[in-house]
Amino acid sequence: MQTLRSGSDITAFRSEFDTAADSLLSALEAVKPKASVVTGFDRVESQITETLRTEGSVTGADLPVSDLEEQFLGLYYRKHMDEVDFDPNVPQLVMAGGGEEYTVDVSVAFPEGGPEREVTVTLSGSTTRERRCRTPLVAEASFEEVPYGEYTLRAEPADDSYGSVERTVTVDDDISVGLELAEVSLRDKLCEGVDIDIDQILPTISSRFESRFEEESYLSTEMSFPVDSEYIPCLLAVWAQREGHDATRHDGKVIVYDTERLRKEIENVIRYNLDPGESKSYDALRGNFLSAPVSDSTVQELVRGRASRMSSPSNRPSSRKRNNHDVRVR
Known part of the structure; x- marks a missing residue:
């Protein structure tokens, strides 16, 4: 310059x-x-x-x-x-030392105790891990060496009576997470994500449901109805609830049935087709005696309910009658 x-x-x-x-x-x-x-x-x-x-x-x-x-x-x-x-x-x-890794301990609690029930716990993010547990009340699952990051933690019970629960967690240290399952109706589960107006569609299909139910004594998603198949499970569950029937899920199918009718059918089997100490398979019951192809667990509940009523003092048979309580379903 x-x-x-x-x-x-x-x-x-x-x-x-x-x-x-x-x-x-x-x-x-x-x-x-x-x-x-x-x-x-x-x-x-x-x-x-x-x-x-x-x-x-x-x-x-x-x-x-x-x-x-x-x-x-x-x-x-x-x-x-x-x-x-x-x-x-x-x-x-x-x-230095590589990426960060931590342990994630998870407890999943049912709202009440009972028989052992299966629940699947999944941790998904940069890596996906899965644990299957069986528990009468609280299941424990542990995920080790989980890389640092944000994950979705999900608990999915096998029992349709309970809904899944999901939570987002940040794994930046060893953490413990508690998840609580809640009871949920089959209707709510089947209608989750359904994007049609059920109250508008159901009246147009109800007469088909009713006539088919009278013919077959049950309804199933395997039956053909003039509605897109993706909506049938929800429609059946809603119709069953409004008509006072029960709905269950078995082998991937939704089945609507009359509980009182099935209960009477089982009582007739026990009273007239089994001697004390004899047993009969579930398949034989479904194939020869029951009006609806319900699951083994549903049959068990009906048998237990029948035995409970019959064991009350007012329903105990006299000494002259055959004892119909000593029966088994296999």
């Missing part, structure tokens, strides 16, 4: 000015990448940290930038030298 001020020859002045301008532009071009890195580093730093905690390493390809990857990684290294190692040839940052 001093040379420019003291110059008396206009030609020499221009030459010196052009040289100074070129030098300044070169200096600005050299500084520009560093300025870009410094300006955008705050946005990139958090993503580098998250990836390191999850994966244990970060390469230039992992960054949300199109160039200057080495400069971004190098600046991160200079700020976190005690935590990571830097290889500029890749370029790559590596967390």
Whole structure:
């Protein structure tokens, strides 16, 4: 600059000015990448940290930038030298000891005690893990060496009487999570996600349901009805509830049946087709005596209900009558 001020020859002045301008532009071009890195580093730093905690390493390809990857990684290294190692040839940052891993302990509780019931616990995120448990009340599941990150924790009971429960958790340390299952009706489960107006569609199909029920003594999703098959399970469950019938799910099918009729049919089998101590298979009952192909567990409930009523003092048979209680269904 001093040379420019003291110059008396206009030609020499221009030459010196052009040289100074070129030098300044070169200096600005050299500084520009560093300025870009410094300006955008705050946005990139958090993503580098998250990836390191999850994966244990970060390469230039992992960054949300199109160039200057080495400069971004190098600046991160200079700020976190005690935590990571830097290889500029890749370029790559590596967390000392690898990515973070923790243990997730899960307890799943039914609302009341009972027989052993199955529940599947799933942890899904950067990795997916699954545990199947059986418990009368509280199930315990443990997931070890889970990488740092956000996960969806889901408990799915096998019993249709209970709904699934889901929670989002952040695994940034060893954690314990409690999930509580709640009773849910089969209707609610079958109608979840159904995107039609049931109150508008049901009146147009109810007469078909009623006539078929009178013919067959039950309804099933295996039967054909003039409605899209995806809506039939929900429609059957709603119709059953409104008509005072029961609905169950068995072998992937929804079955609507008359509980009182089945109960009387089972009582007739026990009273007239079995001697004390004899047994009969579920398939034989369904094939020869019952008006609806319900599940084994439904038959068991009906048999237990019959035995409970018959064992009350007012229903006990006299000594002259055959004892109809000593029967088994296999």
